[in-house]
Amino acid sequence: MSALGALIGLILSIVLIIRKISPAYSLILGAFIGGLMSGFTLTETVSYMIEGVKGITPAILRILTAGVLSGVLIKTGAAASISNGIIRKLGRSHVYLALALATFFLTAIGVFIDVAVITVAPVALSIGKKLSIRKATLLLVMIGGGKCGNIISPNPNTIIAAENFGVDLFSVMYANILPAILGLAFTVYVIARLMPLKGDLVQQEDVEKEQESLPSFTSSMVAPFVTIVLLAFRPLFGYGIDPLIALPLGGLTGAIAMNKVKFLREGMSYGLARMSVVAILLIGTGTLAGIIKASSIKDVLLNALVETDLGEVLIAPLSGILMGAATASSTAGATVASSSFAEIILKAGISGIWGAAMINAGATFLDHLPHGSFFHATGGVTNVDITNRIRLIPYESAIGFVLTFFSVIAYSIFSI
Numbered sequence: 319m320s321a322l323g324a325l326i327g328l329i330l331s332i333v334l335i336i337r338k339i340s341p342a343y344s345l346i347l348g349a350f351i352g353g354l355m356s357g358f359t360l361t362e363t364v365s366y367m368i369e370g371v372k373g374i375t376p377a378i379l380r381i382l383t384a385g386v387l388s389g390v391l392i393k394t395g396a397a398a399s400i401s402n403g404i405i406r407k408l409g410r411s412h413v414y415l416a417l418a419l420a421t422f423f424l425t426a427i428g429v430f431i432d433v434a435v436i437t438v439a440p441v442a443l444s445i446g447k448k449l450s451i452r453k454a455t456l457l458l459v460m461i462g463g464g465k466c467g468n469i470i471s472p473n474p475n476t477i478i479a480a481e482n483f484g485v486d487l488f489s490v491m492y493a494n495i496l497p498a499i500l501g502l503a504f505t506v507y508v509i510a511r512l513m514p515l516k517g518d519l520v521q522q523e524d525v526e527k528e529q530e531s532l533p534s535f536t537s538s539m540v541a542p543f544v545t546i547v548l549l550a551f552r553p554l555f556g557y558g559i560d561p562l563i564a565l566p567l568g569g570l571t572g573a574i575a576m577n578k579v580k581f582l583r584e585g586m587s588y589g590l591a592r593m594s595v596v597a598i599l600l601i602g603t604g605t606l607a608g609i610i611k612a613s614s615i616k617d618v619l620l621n622a623l624v625e626t627d628l629g630e631v632l633i634a635p636l637s638g639i640l641m642g643a644a645t646a647s648s649t650a651g652a653t654v655a656s657s658s659f660a661e662i663i664l665k666a667g668i669s670g671i672w673g674a675a676m677i678n679a680g681a682t683f684l685d686h687l688p689h690g691s692f693f694h695a696t697g698g699v700t701n702v703d704i705t706n707r708i709r710l711i712p713y714e715s716a717i718g719f720v721l722t723f724f725s726v727i728a729y730s731i732f733s734i
Contacts, residue, residue, distance in 0.1 A: 320356035324613035327352015331606060332644050336689040341645070345602030353609045363609070370608020371601055373657055377481035378597045379562060381474045382590065386566035387428050387545060389589025392437070394578040395531070396538035397424050401438045403535035405445070413449060414510045417442050417456065418463030422502055425467030427542035428565065430592065431648075432695045434467070435460045439699045455513050457700045458710050462505030462717045465682045468648060469494040469501075469675075469721055472549065472565060474596050475652040479678045482656035483663075483670035487561050488549040493675035493732075497724035504720045509713050533576040541572020596649055603650045607657035615658075630666035631729070633659055634673045635722045638680025646690025651681035672729045679725035683718035686711060 331348030335341050346367070353363030391397040401420035408416035417438060424434035435457070442456045468475065470491045480490040532538075545568030548559045569589075573582045637659045642651025655677045663673040686693055688708065697707035 320358075320613035321615040321618045323354070323356030323358075324352045324610050324615045326355045327606065327609060328644055332689065335646070341647075341650070342598050342602035345599075345606045345645075345650075349602075349605035349609045352606070353612075356609065356613050358609075358612070362612075366608040366612040367605035368608070370606070370611065370657060371604035373607070374478060374482070374600055374604045374653060377474075377478045377653075378600055380477050380481065380560070380565075381596055381600070382593050383562050384428065384472065384474070384477065384565040385589025385591075385593035386586055387472075387541060387569035387572075387589070388430065388433070388592060389585035389587070390541055390569035390573050390578075390582065391424075391427070391429055391538075391585075392433060393585035393588050394538075394573060394576055394581045395533055396541060396572060396576060396578075397429055397434070397437045399532040399535055399538040400424065400427075401434075402441060402532070403538075405438075405441055413445055413451070414459050415506045417445075417459045418466075418502055418506050418510075421460045421463035422467040422498075425464045425473065426471045426498075428472045428545065430473065431461075431464040431468050432692050433592070434464050435696050436699045443700065452513075453700050453702050454706045454710060455510065457696060457702050457707075458513060458713055459505060459510050461686070461696060461710070461714055462509060463502060465714070465717055465721060466498040466501040466505065469679050469682060469725070470498045472545065472561060474593070474600075474649045475681060476674075476678055477561060478600070478649065479652045479656045479674035482653075482660045483674040485670040485674060488546075489671045490674045490678065491549070493671055493728070494679055494721075494725055496728050497679060497721050500724050501717055501721040505717055509717060513713065533578060537576040538572075540575035541568050544568040544571045599647070599650055600653055603645065603653040604657065607654045610654065610658040611661075617662075630663075631668065631726065633666065634663050634668060634676035635680035635726055638677035639683045639722065642681035643684035643687060646685055646687040646693065648678075648681040648685040651685060652678050655681065668729075669733060672733055676722070676725050676729060679722045683722050684715060685718070686714045 327348040330351055331344045334344035349367050350363060353366060401424060404420045404423060405416040420438045421434045424437060425431045438460055442460060446453065446456045472487060476490055477487060480487045545564055548564035548568060551557050551559045573579050637655040638651055641654040642648055645651050656674060664670060
């Protein structure tokens with residue numbers, strides 16, 4: 319009964335999100351109805367919802383401070399400088415690789431995937447106009463690169479998964495490097511060539527003037543370099559520097575290196591605004607996660623998988639896939655999945671690092687569905703109409719499948 323009630327609450331949340339109700343309120347209402355339908359009393363339902371939010375509060379704090387790094391990269395022009403440098407270096411003969419690698423790298427260093435696409439899009443459209451490449455193809459390549467970078471990044475989805483499993487952030491990022499590289503190759507050399515020749519070509523009105531006075535590529539790399547080095551302290555030297563310190567310190571160091579300290583306040587405001595939206599969403603997902611965790615839905619899923627050859631190994635990626643699809647968000651999907659299933663995954667003998675890594679990869683499988691903001695934001699910035707944006711969904715899902723599949727394979731190989 320509790321599993322069915324939690325499922326009803328989840329479905330109600332999806333329906334409300336599709337109906338354009340605020341995602342946070344949709345998730346809170348879904349959690350409330352799901353708790354009552356599960357047979358919990360009113361007091362128990364509220365208690366489980368609050369416990370769910372309490373469980374992700376430390377991660378929310380870290381995510382808010384991560385806004386310093388993200389804001390500095392965007393507002394100083396560092397993100398644009400890095401993407402432009404990669405595209406110029408590879409040139410037009412490797413245009414798909416250049417665009418995918420640009421969004422891959424931006425998301426890998428902590429830029430939101432939708433912001434990464436928005437940052438690279440002006441250059442992509444300019445190249446597409448000169449080479450007669452269709453807008454839908456350009457968008458798909460950028461999204462593919464962004465998805466691959468997102469599973470190895472200090473972005474909210476990775477932070478929340480690492481936090482819920484109680485493991486080091488850098489180790490979770492490092493675990494998915496091989497799937498990310500294989501996914502990038504799949505995007506560039508398979509998906510981009512399978513795309514049917516449909517959709518509009520880039521028109522002159524689609525092309526925007528590129529930013530001027532960008533910092534140098536070398537100085538732009540200081541912020542991500544310092545951040546990664548600080549995060550690597552625990553696995554390399556046994557002394558951990560918390561992401562709460564490492565991420566904003568990396569952003570501050572980068573601003574100084576680029577001689578852009580005057581943009582620090584603007585960058586912090588921008589980063590806080592972006593992360594506040596995520597934090598509010600996570601409060602909603604926390605309430606739903608609390609109800610799911612209290613229900614028997616995880617036991618139902620485990621019983622369904624126990625008959626398969628891989629059995630319990632599939633709990634992590636499958637929970638990420640289901641919750642990512644339900645919320646149309648890799649961040650919300652990773653939050654609900656890791657909050658609800660971490661305990662049972664650890665009891666199954668799967669390490670916290672690999673449990674978090676496989677959930678993170680699974681959350682990218684279907685996070686691009688139309689009831690999420692990512693679908694509309696990426697289509698809007700490249701002026702891809704709704705029909706052609708929908709046509710990209712199977713290709714995006716194929717990329718997500720490759721990332722999830724190879725994350726499971728990597729676990730099977732390297733966890734022995």
